[in-house]
Amino acid sequence: MKLFEKIKLDKDVSSQHLYIQLYKALKGFIVEGKLKKGDRLPPIRKLSEMLEVNNVTVVSSYRMLEEEKLVYKKIGSGTYVAFDLHNNEGFDHGPKTSLIEQGHIQLEKNTINFASATPSTDLFPVDDFKEVLNEVLDRDKGSAFGYQESQGYYPLRLALKEYIDNYNIITDINNIQIISGAQQGIDIIAKGLLNYGDYVMIEGPSYRGAMAVFESRGAKIIDIPLEKDGLNLQDLEKKIIAYQPKFLYMMPNFQNPTGISYSLEKKKKILEIAEKYHLLIVEDDYLSDLNFYNNENITLKSLDHKDLVIYIKSFSKILMPGLRLGFLVVPRLVYGEVLLAKHTTDISTSGLLQRALELYLKKGTWQQHIRYMGTQYMERFEAMVRSIKEYMPQEVEYTLPKGGVNFWFKLPKGLSSKELYEMTVKQKIVFAPGHLFFLNNKETSYFRLSTAAVNVDEIKYGIKELSDMINVFMRKENHHSTQTNEYTPIL
Amino acid sequence: MKLFEKIKLDKDVSSQHLYIQLYKALKGFIVEGKLKKGDRLPPIRKLSEMLEVNNVTVVSSYRMLEEEKLVYKKIGSGTYVAFDLHNNEGFDHGPKTSLIEQGHIQLEKNTINFASATPSTDLFPVDDFKEVLNEVLDRDKGSAFGYQESQGYYPLRLALKEYIDNYNIITDINNIQIISGAQQGIDIIAKGLLNYGDYVMIEGPSYRGAMAVFESRGAKIIDIPLEKDGLNLQDLEKKIIAYQPKFLYMMPNFQNPTGISYSLEKKKKILEIAEKYHLLIVEDDYLSDLNFYNNENITLKSLDHKDLVIYIKSFSKILMPGLRLGFLVVPRLVYGEVLLAKHTTDISTSGLLQRALELYLKKGTWQQHIRYMGTQYMERFEAMVRSIKEYMPQEVEYTLPKGGVNFWFKLPKGLSSKELYEMTVKQKIVFAPGHLFFLNNKETSYFRLSTAAVNVDEIKYGIKELSDMINVFMRKENHHSTQTNEYTPIL
Known part of the structure; x- marks a missing residue:
C-alpha cells in the first residue's frame, strides 16, 4: 500500500475534481x-480512508x-490492473487466434494456447x-x-532474389x-x-484472413474441397469452367489449417490446369521452411515455367x-497492378x-537462425505427434502433417468444436474451432491445434488434458457410442 | 581500373558461361x-582486352x-552505374512526386525538386x-x-491521446x-x-493518393470546388442531397495541393451541415503543425462535438x-469497421x-524537434514568399498560404503546366503539374510548388530560373499578351 500513500490530492475547491485527480x-x-x-x-473503503475522500470519489x-x-473488476474480489503495458502478451492478435471473435480474445494467465500460430517471442x-x-x-x-x-x-530485393535462387525460384x-x-x-x-x-x-478449408480480404473487395468466393494430397482436381477444373475465377489462392505446403502438403504430382497437374485455362495462382508460402518429413516440399513457384x-x-x-x-514474386503479366496497389x-x-x-x-546469421527455429519447432512437432498418438480419443480423426505447426482434427459427426471450445477455455486450454476456416462457417466438427506458441511441456500436459476433456464432452453429448465405428474422411 | 583487374574468370569449359561470371x-x-x-x-573493348575475353562476353x-x-547506357558515352544502393535518394517515390507517371520519375542529380512534399532526410x-x-x-x-x-x-495510444489533448481533441x-x-x-x-x-x-483539387484509394474501392467520386476560405457550401449541400455520399474527405488546414486554410466560420458551418445530413467527414491533418501565420489553425476534429x-x-x-x-481518431459509430479493416x-x-x-x-524531445522543423520550414517558407514576389511573372496567379509547404499557381488560360514541365525538367527544375490533383485530370493550367525538399538557396535560385522559363514559355505559346489583363480566380 506504500505506493498509494504517495498519492497527493489537491482538495482546494478551485482544483480539478478529486476523482479525476485520483484517476x-x-x-x-x-x-x-x-x-x-x-x-x-x-x-474502495481502504483507499478512501487513506486519502480522506468520499467512497464515491474512489x-x-x-x-x-x-x-x-x-483495470477490470472481478465480482466479489476487487479491481485488478488489466495488463502490463510493455509486455502486453495477454492480447494475442495473431492472424489465426484473432479469428476467434475477430481478434479480441484476452487469454487468462497460464492458458495453454494451441490457438495461436504465432511463435513465442523467446525464439526471436x-x-x-x-x-x-x-x-x-x-x-x-x-x-x-x-x-x-x-x-x-x-x-533487399537483390538479397531476396539470391535467397530464393536456393529454392529454385528464378526471378x-x-x-x-x-x-x-x-x-x-x-x-x-x-x-x-x-x-x-x-x-x-480458395481451398476448403482455408485461411480466414484471406477470405476476409476477398469479401472486402466484393468478390465471390468459391471453395474447392481438399483431399489428403491437395485439391480435388475434377472439382477444380469444373469450377474454373463454370466461374472463370480471377485467381486461385492456395497453400501447397503445410496448408493452413489442415497441415496437408500437396503431392508433387498434384502440384504439377494444378500448374497444367492453370496453363490450360490461363488461371493465375496465388501461392501463400507461410512456412515451407519448417519441413521435417516431406520429401516433396517444393514450392509451386519453383515449378512455374509459365509465370502464372x-x-x-x-x-x-x-x-x-x-x-x-x-515479399512477393509477381508474374510480369500483373506486375503493374500489384505495384500500384502497394x-x-x-x-x-x-x-x-x-x-x-x-x-x-x-550477414548469414539467417541460416543459423532458421536451423535453430527448425530444431525448436521440430521438438514441439515430435512432442505433439507422440502426445496425440498417446492421448487423443480414437473417435477423433486426424492426418498427421509432415511439418509446419498446424494439426487438424475432426470430432465425431454431430459434435461441434465451438461447444468443445466453450468447455476447454474454462480449463485454460484454447484452440482454433474449425468453422472459422470454412466459407460461411459451414463446418463445425473440425478443430486446429498449433504448436507455434506452446512449449514441449505445455504440449504434453495440454494434449492429455484436452483429450480428457474431449472424452467428457463426447460422453456428455451422448455421441461417442453411436459414432465410433462410422468412418468419415477427415478431408 | 584497378578494381576491374581483380575480376577472375574461370575459363574452364565446364564452368559457368563467362558472361554470367562477369555479370x-x-x-x-x-x-x-x-x-x-x-x-x-x-x-567494352578495354575490359575484354584486360580480361582476355571476347567482346560479346562483355x-x-x-x-x-x-x-x-x-546500369544504364548513355549513347555515345558509355555505361554507367544506375544508383547508389544504400543512399538511394535518386528515386523519389514520395506520395506527391510519385504522382508523376505513377511514382517512377528518376531525377537527375542536382535537380531542384519543387515536386516532392517529402522532407529532406537531413532534418530527421x-x-x-x-x-x-x-x-x-x-x-x-x-x-x-x-x-x-x-x-x-x-x-502509444495513451501517449497520443495525451498529445492531442493539447490540441483540444478530446477522445x-x-x-x-x-x-x-x-x-x-x-x-x-x-x-x-x-x-x-x-x-x-472530395475537395477539387485534392490529394491524388486519396482518389486512387476511393477509385480502387469502386466508389464514385464527386468533387466540390474550393474557394479561398474552403469548400463552396452551396455546392456541398446540393451534392450531399443529390448523392448521399458515404463521407467527405478534406484537408482543412494548408490543403494539398492549394495550401489554403479554411476560415473558422466555414469549418463550423461544414460541421453543422455534417450534423444536419449525418455526413461523416474524413479530416486529413498532414501538417497543421507547420503553422506560421494562420490564427485560425484549428482542426475540424477539435470542433467536432457530434463525433462525426x-x-x-x-x-x-x-x-x-x-x-x-x-494514427486515426475514429468516431464510435464506425469504430468496429475501421478496426476490422486494419x-x-x-x-x-x-x-x-x-x-x-x-x-x-x-521523452519530450518531440517538442524540441517540432520547433526545429518549424524553424527550418519557416525559413524555406519565407524564402519562397520573397522569391515568388520578386520573380514570378505577374501573369501567373497565386494566393499565398499561411503555413505548410505547398504553393499553388495558375498559368494564364490555355497554357498547360504539363507542357511547362516538359520544358523545365530539361533544365533540372521539377514541380507537380496541376492536372494530377483534379478528377479526370480535367484542369491543366495549375501547378504546385513544394518547399519540403529544397533548401533556401535552391528556392532562391530555382524560383528565379523557373520564372524565367515561364516567361519564355508564355512568349513561345504566344499567350502572355492576350492574358495579362484578364482575371480568372485562382480557386
Whole structure:
C-alpha cells in the first residue's frame, strides 16, 4: 500500500475534481509500470480512508480506469490492473487466434494456447537484430527514415532474389515486391486484381484472413474441397469452367489449417490446369521452411515455367512477426497492378526495417537462425505427434502433417468444436474451432491445434488434458457410442 | 581500373558461361558499394582486352546488368552505374512526386525538386531515434517483435491521446487506431466504409493518393470546388442531397495541393451541415503543425462535438516519413469497421516502431524537434514568399498560404503546366503539374510548388530560373499578351 500513500490530492475547491485527480494518479502508476498486470487496486473503503475522500470519489476514479480498460473488476474480489503495458502478451492478435471473435480474445494467465500460430517471442533473434539496426542507422543516417521505393529497398530485393535462387525460384529483381507481412500481400494482390463481383477460388478449408480480404473487395468466393494430397482436381477444373475465377489462392505446403502438403504430382497437374485455362495462382508460402518429413516440399513457384504463380513469402513464422516484412514474386503479366496497389495501400514498407533485414540476410546469421527455429519447432512437432498418438480419443480423426505447426482434427459427426471450445477455455486450454476456416462457417466438427506458441511441456500436459476433456464432452453429448465405428474422411 | 583487374574468370569449359561470371562479378561490385551511382563501367573493348575475353562476353554481361536496371547506357558515352544502393535518394517515390507517371520519375542529380512534399532526410532526428530503439530492445526484448494488437500498442495510444489533448481533441484511447502512415489511414477508412458504387466527396483539387484509394474501392467520386476560405457550401449541400455520399474527405488546414486554410466560420458551418445530413467527414491533418501565420489553425476534429469526424494524423512530414506511423481518431459509430479493416489490411503496424515512438514522445524531445522543423520550414517558407514576389511573372496567379509547404499557381488560360514541365525538367527544375490533383485530370493550367525538399538557396535560385522559363514559355505559346489583363480566380 506504500505506493498509494504517495498519492497527493489537491482538495482546494478551485482544483480539478478529486476523482479525476485520483484517476490520473492511478493511471500514472499503470503507465509508469508501478502497477502491473494482475495487481489489485486497494479496496474502495481502504483507499478512501487513506486519502480522506468520499467512497464515491474512489468508485468514480476506478470506473474511469475501467472504461479505458486499464483495470477490470472481478465480482466479489476487487479491481485488478488489466495488463502490463510493455509486455502486453495477454492480447494475442495473431492472424489465426484473432479469428476467434475477430481478434479480441484476452487469454487468462497460464492458458495453454494451441490457438495461436504465432511463435513465442523467446525464439526471436533480438540481439542480432539490434546489431543490424544500429549498423544501418550508423551507415545510412536519415536515409533510413526517408520514403522507401514502393517496390522495396533495392538491395533487399537483390538479397531476396539470391535467397530464393536456393529454392529454385528464378526471378528478376523487378518482379520482387516487398510487403508489410503476408496479410498485406494478400490485400494488395486482391486490390490489384479483383473487381467487384469477380470470382476467386480458395481451398476448403482455408485461411480466414484471406477470405476476409476477398469479401472486402466484393468478390465471390468459391471453395474447392481438399483431399489428403491437395485439391480435388475434377472439382477444380469444373469450377474454373463454370466461374472463370480471377485467381486461385492456395497453400501447397503445410496448408493452413489442415497441415496437408500437396503431392508433387498434384502440384504439377494444378500448374497444367492453370496453363490450360490461363488461371493465375496465388501461392501463400507461410512456412515451407519448417519441413521435417516431406520429401516433396517444393514450392509451386519453383515449378512455374509459365509465370502464372504469384508467390507470397512471409517472415512472420520463421523470423519475427513484429517485423511486418515479407515479399512477393509477381508474374510480369500483373506486375503493374500489384505495384500500384502497394502504393495506394501504404506507399512503402518501413525503410529502416527493410535495410535491417537486408543486412541481417547478408550477414548469414539467417541460416543459423532458421536451423535453430527448425530444431525448436521440430521438438514441439515430435512432442505433439507422440502426445496425440498417446492421448487423443480414437473417435477423433486426424492426418498427421509432415511439418509446419498446424494439426487438424475432426470430432465425431454431430459434435461441434465451438461447444468443445466453450468447455476447454474454462480449463485454460484454447484452440482454433474449425468453422472459422470454412466459407460461411459451414463446418463445425473440425478443430486446429498449433504448436507455434506452446512449449514441449505445455504440449504434453495440454494434449492429455484436452483429450480428457474431449472424452467428457463426447460422453456428455451422448455421441461417442453411436459414432465410433462410422468412418468419415477427415478431408 | 584497378578494381576491374581483380575480376577472375574461370575459363574452364565446364564452368559457368563467362558472361554470367562477369555479370556476377560486376554486380558484386555494385552491391558491395565498390561501384557507385554515376561510375562509368570500362569501355567494352578495354575490359575484354584486360580480361582476355571476347567482346560479346562483355556486351552480354553489361546487357544483363542493364536489364536489372543496375546500369544504364548513355549513347555515345558509355555505361554507367544506375544508383547508389544504400543512399538511394535518386528515386523519389514520395506520395506527391510519385504522382508523376505513377511514382517512377528518376531525377537527375542536382535537380531542384519543387515536386516532392517529402522532407529532406537531413532534418530527421536520427540519433534520438536510435537511442529510443535501443532502449526499447533492451527493455522489451522479443516482445518488441511479436504481433502487436491491431488497434495499436496501448501505451502509444495513451501517449497520443495525451498529445492531442493539447490540441483540444478530446477522445477515448479506444477510439485511437494506429496506422502505418496516412495513406494506410485513408485506405482502411475506405475499406471499412465504402462499398462498390458508393459516392464519396472530395475537395477539387485534392490529394491524388486519396482518389486512387476511393477509385480502387469502386466508389464514385464527386468533387466540390474550393474557394479561398474552403469548400463552396452551396455546392456541398446540393451534392450531399443529390448523392448521399458515404463521407467527405478534406484537408482543412494548408490543403494539398492549394495550401489554403479554411476560415473558422466555414469549418463550423461544414460541421453543422455534417450534423444536419449525418455526413461523416474524413479530416486529413498532414501538417497543421507547420503553422506560421494562420490564427485560425484549428482542426475540424477539435470542433467536432457530434463525433462525426474521422481524424487522420501522419508523422511523415514533421517527424520522418520512413517511420510509416500515424494514427486515426475514429468516431464510435464506425469504430468496429475501421478496426476490422486494419486487421485484414496488415494485421498490425510494426510493434518495434510503435514502441520506439512511444518512448520518443514520452521523452519530450518531440517538442524540441517540432520547433526545429518549424524553424527550418519557416525559413524555406519565407524564402519562397520573397522569391515568388520578386520573380514570378505577374501573369501567373497565386494566393499565398499561411503555413505548410505547398504553393499553388495558375498559368494564364490555355497554357498547360504539363507542357511547362516538359520544358523545365530539361533544365533540372521539377514541380507537380496541376492536372494530377483534379478528377479526370480535367484542369491543366495549375501547378504546385513544394518547399519540403529544397533548401533556401535552391528556392532562391530555382524560383528565379523557373520564372524565367515561364516567361519564355508564355512568349513561345504566344499567350502572355492576350492574358495579362484578364482575371480568372485562382480557386
